[in-house]
Amino acid sequence: xxxxxxxxxxxxxxxxxxxxxxxxxxxxxxxxxxxxxxxxxxxxxxxxxxxxxxxxxxxxxxxxxxxxxxxxxxxxxxxxxxxxxxxxxxxxxxxxxxxxxxxxxxxxxxxxxxxxxxxxxxxxxxxxxxxxxxxxxxxxxxxxxxxxxxxxxxxxxxxxxxxxxxxxxxxxxxxxxxxxxxxxxxxxxxxxxxxxxxxxxxxxxxxxxxxxxxxxxxxxxxxxxxxxxxxxxxxxxxxxxxxxxxxxxxxxxxxxxxxxxxxxxxxxxxxxxxxxxxxxxxxxxxxxxxxxxxxxxxxxxxxx
Numbered sequence: 001x002x003x004x005x006x007x008x009x010x011x012x013x014x015x016x017x018x019x020x021x022x023x024x025x026x027x028x029x030x031x032x033x034x035x036x037x038x039x040x041x042x043x044x045x046x047x048x049x050x051x052x053x054x055x056x057x058x059x060x061x062x063x064x065x066x067x068x069x070x071x072x073x074x075x076x077x078x079x080x081x082x083x084x085x086x087x088x089x090x091x092x093x094x095x096x097x098x099x100x101x102x103x104x105x106x107x108x109x110x111x112x113x114x115x116x117x118x119x120x121x122x123x124x125x126x127x128x129x130x131x132x133x134x135x136x137x138x139x140x141x142x143x144x145x146x147x148x149x150x151x152x153x154x155x156x157x158x159x160x161x162x163x164x165x166x167x168x169x170x171x172x173x174x175x176x177x178x179x180x181x182x183x184x185x186x187x188x189x190x191x192x193x194x195x196x197x198x199x200x201x202x203x204x205x206x207x208x209x210x211x212x213x214x215x216x217x218x219x220x221x222x223x224x225x226x227x228x229x230x231x232x233x234x235x236x237x238x239x240x241x242x243x244x245x246x247x248x249x250x251x252x253x254x255x256x257x258x259x260x261x262x263x264x265x266x267x268x269x270x271x272x273x274x275x276x277x278x279x280x281x282x283x284x285x286x287x288x289x290x291x292x293x294x295x296x297x298x299x300x301x302x303x304x
Contacts, residue, residue, distance in 0.1 A: 050108020092127030
């Protein structure tokens with residue numbers, strides 16, 4: 001009887017050791033598999049041409065006081081034309097949250113990982129002022145869905161918004177995605193003339209936090225702003241990040257869209273210079289604009 005009991009006890013211990021070993025092996029396999037799934041960085045053209053942001057009007061939020069913040073242009077077209085840095089000493093209230101969408105269910109650069117980077121680009125846009133750029137530019141649409149919109153000339157005037165990268169509701173992307181998106185800072189300038197595009201689209205939310213918002217039919221109307229990339233306080237970026245960020249030029253269009261129910265979020269700033277800012281409550285109130293990728297003066301983002 002005693003011998004049987006000892007045997008059962010030994011078998012039980014052996015079984016537990018085996019289960020623990022299998023669990024450890026499974027965990028190691030999962031970790032190895034996850035590491036193998038690291039997303040390949042997109043080229044500048046893949047990323048920028050697929051970046052469409054729906055900009056929602058939000059409840060206002062006032063950021064904390066800031067020290068002087070130097071803003072320097074990154075886009076080669078503007079730097080070659082002599083667009084000068086300038087300094088702001090305050091940032092006004094938040095006006096919008098811009099989140100990534102698909103247009104007409106067209107997947108950007110199929111067969112690549114670019115969608116994994118685009119789906120986490122969320123920009124919180126605040127009112128600013130500053131010197132007018134007073135520059136004439138020719139804009140071409142980069143996204144294939146809008147290829148039928150004609151090339152146009154615009155005059156780029158005074159800065160109206162600074163758009164800063166955030167995450168929504170603690171939805172943190174992978175390390176390689178975060179390394180890119182946390183350095184996307186855009187200044188949005190008023191542009192003229194405003195011409196109605198009158199272009200119908202279906203927008204589908206890409207960010208996981210807004211995935212319950214159903215696809216929405218909208219119509220583009222007048223162009224309002226040109227949003228261009230800037231560097232804050234000569235902030236250094238990881239290798240390979242600036243070569244993508246410097247090509248992000250987005251033109252904002254007004255649009256007509258159906259009413260939506262209020263949508264409550266919490267925003268966290270992710271750029272290293274703003275990570276000390278407190279979390280911001282934000283309620284999405286209505287769909288206001290769509291920001292679409294453009295090239296300036298025939299200078300397309302690079303393909304490598």
